[in-house]
Amino acid sequence: MARIHIQDAESDFDCAADDTVLRAALRAGIGFPYECNVGSCGSCRFQVIEGEVEDLWPEAPSLSPRDLKKNRHLACQSRAVADCVIKMRPDPSAVLPHLPTRFAVTLEGLRPLTHDLVEVSLRGTEPVQFVPGQYALLALPGVTGLRAFSMSNIANDDGLWTFIIKRLPGGAGSAWLFEQAKVGSQLHIDGPYGHAGYRAAIDRPVVCIAGGGGIGPMLSIVRGRAAAATGNDAVSLYYGGRAERDMIEPAIIAELGGQDGGCRYEAVASEPTSGSWIGATGFVHEHALAQLAASGALADREYYMAGPPPMIDAALRALVIDGGVPVGQVHYDRFY
Numbered sequence: 001m002a003r004i005h006i007q008d009a010e011s012d013f014d015c016a017a018d019d020t021v022l023r024a025a026l027r028a029g030i031g032f033p034y035e036c037n038v039g040s041c042g043s044c045r046f047q048v049i050e051g052e053v054e055d056l057w058p059e060a061p062s063l064s065p066r067d068l069k070k071n072r073h074l075a076c077q078s079r080a081v082a083d084c085v086i087k088m089r090p091d092p093s094a095v096l097p098h099l100p101t102r103f104a105v106t107l108e109g110l111r112p113l114t115h116d117l118v119e120v121s122l123r124g125t126e127p128v129q130f131v132p133g134q135y136a137l138l139a140l141p142g143v144t145g146l147r148a149f150s151m152s153n154i155a156n157d158d159g160l161w162t163f164i165i166k167r168l169p170g171g172a173g174s175a176w177l178f179e180q181a182k183v184g185s186q187l188h189i190d191g192p193y194g195h196a197g198y199r200a201a202i203d204r205p206v207v208c209i210a211g212g213g214g215i216g217p218m219l220s221i222v223r224g225r226a227a228a229a230t231g232n233d234a235v236s237l238y239y240g241g242r243a244e245r246d247m248i249e250p251a252i253i254a255e256l257g258g259q260d261g262g263c264r265y266e267a268v269a270s271e272p273t274s275g276s277w278i279g280a281t282g283f284v285h286e287h288a289l290a291q292l293a294a295s296g297a298l299a300d301r302e303y304y305m306a307g308p309p310p311m312i313d314a315a316l317r318a319l320v321i322d323g324g325v326p327v328g329q330v331h332y333d334r335f336y
């Protein structure tokens, strides 16, 4: 166990030998800025002033040789090997409403939804607490590093965690989940994390935009909104995939929670392969925003989005820069 002192912030926390600087800080209720938790975004970068940390993934995409030269590290990919003094700026809005913990779960169900999307159900022994739209980190047997997946269900007393997971061709975690996982497999969860959760206190109509596996947290938000029983408006849920085989049947969406929130669901195919596709075509965010702009309702909505980084970045530009939507009304997770 190492003690970490944050310079200029009058704040200290303990970092266990098998924990990361970021997650130890968040477990201690400190608002350490971060986004992805998996070494890809760079928003958890900090500087070591005294002491020593070990980089768990020196090749992480957002860690440069210049960072290492300046003794800067990624908090989500480093652990303290001695007491440290570090430099970073805590952000009170990054303090998590439910402090993350680590625990064992048993794989209880694997349900294919499309050719490369599966619903994974895991069961722990403790009640489950998180804000709809948040994510957790899964430790998968034999896979180096943790994998981030967003919950598709909501908080419950039954210990149930569900995720909708898209297969990444060539991915180590995907290979385990799609080829080796079986009912009864033992995994570990670390969570919950993330800032893109449902804002139940805000009574604005909600628009959810999902690309691929992004459908999971959007369904969690639909369910969370229904459970919170705030607002009278149905949620508009837009789901984007490439072709017909990527589409999730409306009946399955309804069963997975879509019907709980009186959800209006629309699937958009960017590259349908046959003339038989009768739904909308194009990029899902462009379709959703064109529809909302045409009804004059763009700025009067709360937006939740999850999916590939290029989709999120394009939607953010369209909403905030072109559409004049206040940035505080847009909440998103980029799926690195």
Ligand SMILES: Cc1cc2nc3c(=O)[nH]c(=O)nc-3n(C[C@H](O)[C@H](O)[C@H](O)COP(=O)(O)OP(=O)(O)OC[C@H]3O[C@@H](n4cnc5c(N)ncnc54)[C@H](O)[C@@H]3O)c2cc1C
Pocket (backbone or CB within 6 Å): 035, 036, 037, 038, 039, 040, 056, 057, 135, 144, 145, 146, 147, 148, 149, 150, 151, 163, 164, 165, 166, 167, 168, 170, 171, 172, 173, 174, 175, 194, 213, 214, 216, 217, 333, 334, 335, 336
């Ligand atoms: C916040 C967030 C939420 C997400 N939610 C979902 C979801 O609900 N559904 C879904 O389908 N996808 C989701 N994703 C994307 C998902 O995490 C990736 O598709 C998944 O990690 C791919 O894993 P893989 O092992 O198949 O691929 P790989 O290419 O083997 O691994 C990629 C992931 O592993 C990390 N990684 C790779 N090597 C190492 C290493 N040596 N040490 C540490 N980390 C390493 C990478 O940073 C990356 O996250 C989410 C991503 C983020 C960031």
Ligand code: FES
Pocket (backbone or CB within 6 Å): 034, 035, 036, 037, 038, 039, 040, 041, 042, 043, 044, 045, 062, 074, 075, 076, 077
């Ligand atoms: S939170 Fe550490 S790199 Fe994204």
